[in-house]
Amino acid sequence: APEPGVAPRIDYPRALQILMEGGTHMVCTGRTHTDRVCRFKWLCYSSEAEEFIFFHGNASVMLPNLGARRFQPALLDLSTVEDHNAQYFNFVELPAAALRSMPKPVFVPDVALIANRFNPDNLMHVFHDDLLPIFYTLRQFPGLAHEARLFFMEGWGEGAHFDLYRLLSPKPPLLRAQLKALGRLLCFSHAFVGLSKVTTWYQYGFVQPQGPKANILVSGHEIRQFARFLTERLNGSHSGPLPAEDYIVVFSRTHNRLILNEAELLLALAQEFQMKTVTVSLEEHTFADVVRLVSSASMLVSMHGAQLVTALFLPRGAAVVELFPYAVNPDHYTPYKTLATLPGMDLQYVAWQNLLPENTVTHPERPWDQGGIEHLDRAEQARIRQSREVPRHLCCRNPEWLFRIYQDTRVDIPSLLQAIRRVVKGRPGPRRQKWGVGLFPGKVREARCQAAVQGASEARLTVSWQMPWNLKFLKVREVRYEVWLQEQGESTYVPHTLALQNHTFTENIKPSTTYLVWVRCIFNKTQPGPFADVLVCTT
Ligand code: UDP
Numbered sequence: 001a002p003e004p005g006v007a008p009r010i011d012y013p014r015a016l017q018i019l020m021e022g023g024t025h026m027v028c029t030g031r032t033h034t035d036r037v038c039r040f041k042w043l044c045y046s047s048e049a050e051e052f053i054f055f056h057g058n059a060s061v062m063l064p065n066l067g068a069r070r071f072q073p074a075l076l077d078l079s080t081v082e083d084h085n086a087q088y089f090n091f092v093e094l095p096a097a098a099l100r101s102m103p104k105p106v107f108v109p110d111v112a113l114i115a116n117r118f119n120p121d122n123l124m125h126v127f128h129d130d131l132l133p134i135f136y137t138l139r140q141f142p143g144l145a146h147e148a149r150l151f152f153m154e155g156w157g158e159g160a161h162f163d164l165y166r167l168l169s170p171k172p173p174l175l176r177a178q179l180k181a182l183g184r185l186l187c188f189s190h191a192f193v194g195l196s197k198v199t200t201w202y203q204y205g206f207v208q209p210q211g212p213k214a215n216i217l218v219s220g221h222e223i224r225q226f227a228r229f230l231t232e233r234l235n236g237s238h239s240g241p242l243p244a245e246d247y248i249v250v251f252s253r254t255h256n257r258l259i260l261n262e263a264e265l266l267l268a269l270a271q272e273f274q275m276k277t278v279t280v281s282l283e284e285h286t287f288a289d290v291v292r293l294v295s296s297a298s299m300l301v302s303m304h305g306a307q308l309v310t311a312l313f314l315p316r317g318a319a320v321v322e323l324f325p326y327a328v329n330p331d332h333y334t335p336y337k338t339l340a341t342l343p344g345m346d347l348q349y350v351a352w353q354n355l356l357p358e359n360t361v362t363h364p365e366r367p368w369d370q371g372g373i374e375h376l377d378r379a380e381q382a383r384i385r386q387s388r389e390v391p392r393h394l395c396c397r398n399p400e401w402l403f404r405i406y407q408d409t410r411v412d413i414p415s416l417l418q419a420i421r422r423v424v425k426g427r428p429g430p431r432r433q434k435w436g437v438g439l440f441p442g443k444v445r446e447a448r449c450q451a452a453v454q455g456a457s458e459a460r461l462t463v464s465w466q467m468p469w470n471l472k473f474l475k476v477r478e479v480r481y482e483v484w485l486q487e488q489g490e491s492t493y494v495p496h497t498l499a500l501q502n503h504t505f506t507e508n509i510k511p512s513t514t515y516l517v518w519v520r521c522i523f524n525k526t527q528p529g530p531f532a533d534v535l536v537c538t539t
Helices: 012-022 069-073 096-102 123-138 162-166 175-181 220-234 262-274 287-297 306-313 335-340 376-388 399-405 414-424 469-473
Strands: 023-027 037-043 041-044 051-056 061-063 091-095 105-110 114-117 149-153 185-188 192-195 245-252 276-280 299-303 318-325 348-353 445-454 458-466 481-485 494-498 504-505 514-523 535-538
Touching: 012 096, 051 096, 051 185, 091 096, 091 318, 114 123, 123 162, 123 220, 123 306, 149 175, 220 287, 220 306, 245 262, 245 287, 245 306, 262 276, 262 299, 262 414, 276 287, 299 306, 306 318, 318 335, 318 414, 335 348, 348 414, 376 399, 399 481, 445 514, 445 535, 458 514, 458 535, 481 504, 494 504
Parallel strands: 023 061, 051 091, 105 185, 114 149, 114 192, 245 276, 245 299, 299 318, 318 348
Antiparallel strands: 023 037, 037 192, 041 051, 041 185, 445 458, 458 504, 481 494, 481 514, 514 535
16 A cells, blocks of 8 residues: 555556556546536646647547537637637547557656646736636545646746645646656546636636626635635745734735825725724735735725735625726726625625826836837827727727726825725624525425405415425524415416415405416525425416
8 A cells, every 4th residue: 555645656567558458538527618627547648749649449438529529619628718719628539559659658646637727927817717726626526635736738837826826736736848857758547637617707808898707606605715725725934923903905016007195095094994004015925924914904905906816815894995097997897896796705895996087197108018008000099098988898908908907096085985985884894704694595395375266256365385494493684485476377477575474365366267376485685595396276
């Protein structure tokens, strides 16, 4: 048996025999290339051709077996950005016999998770596209979380935040460029390829203007479990004590998109909320220190930008204040608003926009990717300078957007405080989690209905039910029941909201008619349960 903590070593002759006779084995989850993750045995990679290889042998399985549809457009997305044509995964097929005339395979003994990072230099992309999806993909399949080695195939160097990727798995990740040194033909005894997109909440605007994903499947609870994991892994690498009192963090950028009156802003916030204020930046603090400070803050204030993804470390009850430069409409750029307002994040979100042209400083002379516009023709430059709002646009090189988002801003203090006070009533800050707030009722039980006819034109329906079974374990502020009456054959229904567990309907109830009756429970107006089995009642 292998020693604990030591990777099992490969029995080389046996591995080679299994590969040469059996070939590659693949079984995937997911119905389309955008939601597929595949599990492989004996997947190989040619570091010369920079291609994966599927060897056909007598034990090969390829599920799904798509035929030519494997190239329409690909087997799967290697990054979590949906259907990005630079992030596809596929393999080349060979008969296992071809191995005889190929370089001797080098076997990778660790179970591998193979994926692409999307933009490892940008903190929002690092968390949203990579860290969270990797964390939960590692927890989707048994054996990965504590064993896997990550292989990043996008071809970038380590990037600015590689230390964070290192925290996710016990073994250091490997980059594509490092594979050449391992061998000309690498074969993975056991590999997973692709990432779960279940935790992503934002689409960056490649096909339609950017915005929240259409079908968000993650809540604040999962985000916070991930944040807790990362915080624990970061612990020990920080310095200095936290402020003893409640405090506000102003997250500043030092190269661009500056807050020009930061000192004035700090003073105003301290006075308004009677709290200490501290500034942090990615340039002047270690990431561990940023996380430690944000984790206990009552409020996080920052210009729009990737550093705001650190809001996911804020305690429940804290406020997030996002500042937008002149002509940038906050409603059009909502990655951090979407994060802060996920159910269960329990953060208070405030957007503030500079509406005063005299308080903005533009940088037309800079390179195009930092918002410069002098490469454009004069008419277009003039149009952009005069525009009062960037029209909706696609990612990623819209010069008007870049010009506006890289402005520096003098923050108008009264309008900012007003914007915060519209949302933040009283004192913001850490709250204890209230269990049961986000829970849903079960079905109502023992639903029955009884019909009665009075004379030729009048009828009534009496419907009764018992409360859902899970209610007796919960403290729910408001319990209501909803009853839908639908005349059989009609497509419309009449909903009724009720507080008691029975009701007699008399209005618009006709004799000699069959009604379908649907009953469900609703907690606190926002938490509807499932309908009980439909009741069929004939008057
Ligand atoms: N960044 C920073 N300080 C700066 C400018 C940028 O720390 O003065 C960081 C920023 O948080 C992000 C990365 O550098 O992680 C790239 O910034 P960019 O402006 O390209 O992206 P954005 O923040 O608009 O998403």
